[in-house]
Amino acid sequence: MPARRSRAAWTTGLLAATLTGGLSAPAPALALQGSEAKGSTYTFTARVTVADRQACSGVLVDPQWVLTEKGCFAGAGKPVRAGQPVDKTTVTVGRTDLAQSGGVHVDAVELVPHPDRDVVMVKLAHRASGVTPVRLASTGPVKGEVLTVAGFGRTRTVWVPDKLHTAPFTVSSTTGSTVNLNGSDTSVICQGDAGGPALRIRDDAPELVAVTHTSWQGGCLGTDEKETRTSAVDVRVDDLDGWIRTIAFRAQGDMTNDGVADLAAIWGDGSLHVYPGDPAKGLKGTSIPQIGGTSWKTMKQLAKGDFTGNGVADLMAIWNDGTLHLYKGDGKGKVTGQVPVAQGGSTWGTVKQLTAGDFNGDGIADLMAVWNDGTLHLYPGKANGQLGAPVKVTTGSNTWGTVKLLPGGDFNGDGIADLMAVWHDGTLHYYPGDGTGQIGNQRPVPTGGSTWGTVRHMTAGDFNGDGIADLMAIWTDGTLHLYTGDGKGGITAGTPMFGGTTWKTMLQLA
8 A cells, every 4th residue: 555644544543554564554645754855856746635535745747747656546445547536636736845835736637547557647737837847767776776755744753744854765676666765763754655756866956766655664653663664665667757758748739649749731622631640750641531521721720739628639720700619639630520719709810820839837728829910919728628818928019920930839848838930031939938828038949040931831749759849841842841849949950751742732730
């Protein structure tokens, strides 16, 4: 059983159950008998509370996802199940003292358990803006290595502490999925620490190696005084990078629910097709025909993003009568029938550029629109396919009318959408999003120089599944090229996609 801490245990003093082999099942949350965490180094450590009856620790691995131990959600002998939490679950992250402000306190909206390991991904209702996720380790623990374990669990003297504690543990041995740790008189994992991170320091920064699972809890408050053992077992996650990224980044332009972005294109005959992304090649080379036949020819603008908050990208399209419509993605690469967007009525016909992305950090796609007066406005998504009132973007004032192309995506890996803009002089510029719906000052992108003026269409998405937005561009010769993002607001040299020069007839790209 994981190191969880139940509300009943808090109030009655009941001890955790004993597992086969004698390990004390850190009941709801092992509490570390160590030192209080100071500063902002460990603010990615989370407190996960389930139905106000049990709590665990966890770790922020993406701006909208926390990793913790499966047992935090297992009840009445039933395993955790994928989907919305059965019981109301809240997550607090971004503070080392729960009694203080800072960070976020937010509901959990989805659980994704690992098929083999005792860990589960927990999706937050919105991104933890301002909190830096932990870096993921790429190498496993080794015997004799010292790891730092963090958690909000019980201590020797406090039943329900508000402050985060950390303590060093030495690796005694490893298996393919677990790491055995030796503690000490001052390093003990207690109830409430389950799911907390076990970290190594590399290049002066912590990286996640494992998460807390079980412990003997020797010396923890509520443990039999005769129990003195302080060893513990953690679940290794150093080799789960791919799984974590697949879960965390699946909504970034992904219409097929496979963790990579897909390309939507309206051909010259007016038909709409979706081209599935491929981590190795950019695109698989196949297409999925969409509803509507050749009626898409009259669409004036097309944008792609998750406007409903279900992890699947949808499409927004401006019709020739100036109205805006949502087409919900079904997770299989197709869109369903249109739903009119109330905001803006029939005024969208004068929009010069339209792009989508999560610019305010709530996990829902927003729209950015350049109007015919040259101003840029943000329209925040409302998670139901509708949009909120516009907010003017102050950067650039009314100069956006000269921008030729404006794709949006997370080009620096901070979980917030940014903008790429092709200026009228043919140069490409990067504008970082700040998480409030505004953007920072432009920075020239050196790749391509001033040749971008000849690009016919451009869109953004994570086409290689690394969590960073890439660019897809159709050039005047009709070829399609992929430019992978470097995570710093830049892009690499282009790679030709399939189809040769046949992309020339494209009317819209998203």
